Amino acid sequence: MPTRLDNSAVSTALEALPGWIGDADRIRLEILVDGDESTAIVDEVMREADAMDHHPVVESGPGTTIFTVWTHSAGGVTELDVELARKISAILRSAGIAF
Numbered sequence: 001m002p003t004r005l006d007n008s009a010v011s012t013a014l015e016a017l018p019g020w021i022g023d024a025d026r027i028r029l030e031i032l033v034d035g036d037e038s039t040a041i042v043d044e045v046m047r048e049a050d051a052m053d054h055h056p057v058v059e060s061g062p063g064t065t066i067f068t069v070w071t072h073s074a075g076g077v078t079e080l081d082v083e084l085a086r087k088i089s090a091i092l093r094s095a096g097i098a099f
């Protein structure tokens with residue numbers, strides 16, 4: 001099982017992940033998209049997540065989509081989450097979405 005990162009390791013990882021916030025329990029990113037644009041992005045993120053067998057929790061509402069990432073089996077943030085966050089950011093950059 002992947003090992004949990006402590007708060008300091010998570011802060012260091014977040015320095016290389018613009019827009020992401022969080023601590024050793026959870027990291028999250030909010031983007032200001034909704035509707036069809038959100039659906040298209042979430043589909044792409046979920047394809048990547050399926051390939052990793054590691055998934056974000058996604059909340060979508062009017063004007064907003066939030067990705068929250070942690071390793072459920074470890075009860076907090078691990079390297080797998082940092083990797084998933086990097087992949088989500090890369091998908092958003094390719095799609096031209098600001099965050």
Ligand SMILES: C[C@H](O)[C@H](O)[C@H]1CNC2=NC(N)=NC(=O)C2=N1
Binds near residue numbers: 055056069070071073
């Ligand atoms: C059985 C399956 O491998 C597990 O449920 C995976 C799937 N995706 C997951 N995603 C996340 N974020 N954390 C997990 O612990 C996790 N476990």
